[in-house]
Amino acid sequence: MTDTTPADGPSAPGRTPASGTPANDVSADNIPAPDSSTTTLGVPADGTTSARSTGKRRFLSTVLSLALLAGLALWIFWPRDAGGPAVLHNGTAAYQIKLTLHSPKRGTSPVTVHVTDRQGKPAALTTVSVEPVMPHMGHAAAPATAVAGAPGLYRADNVRFFMAGAWEITVVLRGPTGTDQAVFPVLVT
Numbered sequence: 001m002t003d004t005t006p007a008d009g010p011s012a013p014g015r016t017p018a019s020g021t022p023a024n025d026v027s028a029d030n031i032p033a034p035d036s037s038t039t040t041l042g043v044p045a046d047g048t049t050s051a052r053s054t055g056k057r058r059f060l061s062t063v064l065s066l067a068l069l070a071g072l073a074l075w076i077f078w079p080r081d082a083g084g085p086a087v088l089h090n091g092t093a094a095y096q097i098k099l100t101l102h103s104p105k106r107g108t109s110p111v112t113v114h115v116t117d118r119q120g121k122p123a124a125l126t127t128v129s130v131e132p133v134m135p136h137m138g139h140a141a142a143p144a145t146a147v148a149g150a151p152g153l154y155r156a157d158n159v160r161f162f163m164a165g166a167w168e169i170t171v172v173l174r175g176p177t178g179t180d181q182a183v184f185p186v187l188v189t
């Protein structure tokens, strides 16, 4: 059987496509600078409006985008759960500590401190106290002594976070090996 299919060669071009660059070459210098008084997103104009402003604008918007992303990440990953308790982990040379702030809202909240030694066994401590401060504002709330419950579990019922914002809870552990402390940052809403 003979193959009658004609060779499927490329169709001969009737004409070559028009060559040459179109006359719409837009260089950065030809872009008119937008009115900086209306389009800046809260970024103060630095006064210089020159041909370099396009690059500067791009740089500023990149910085803005990164700042927004960082803010978003902080908002997402900050240790708090809307409505639920905030659970944080920290440790010292001798102990592992899990702190639960049951209601991370302005007002009073129970704080539970679960302490184990480095092998994971419940720690027997003499006293455990919970000391909330707002380091950026230079004030503190009244420290509370946590009462021992189940082995390794200490609970302070009414720790008072009298304003919303960034708090740091210092947990002070006094036991047979001396005094240890660890700091837990919490966001109170």
Ligand SMILES: [Cu+2]
Pocket (backbone or CB within 6 Å): 134, 137, 139, 163, 165
């Ligand atoms: Cu404050």
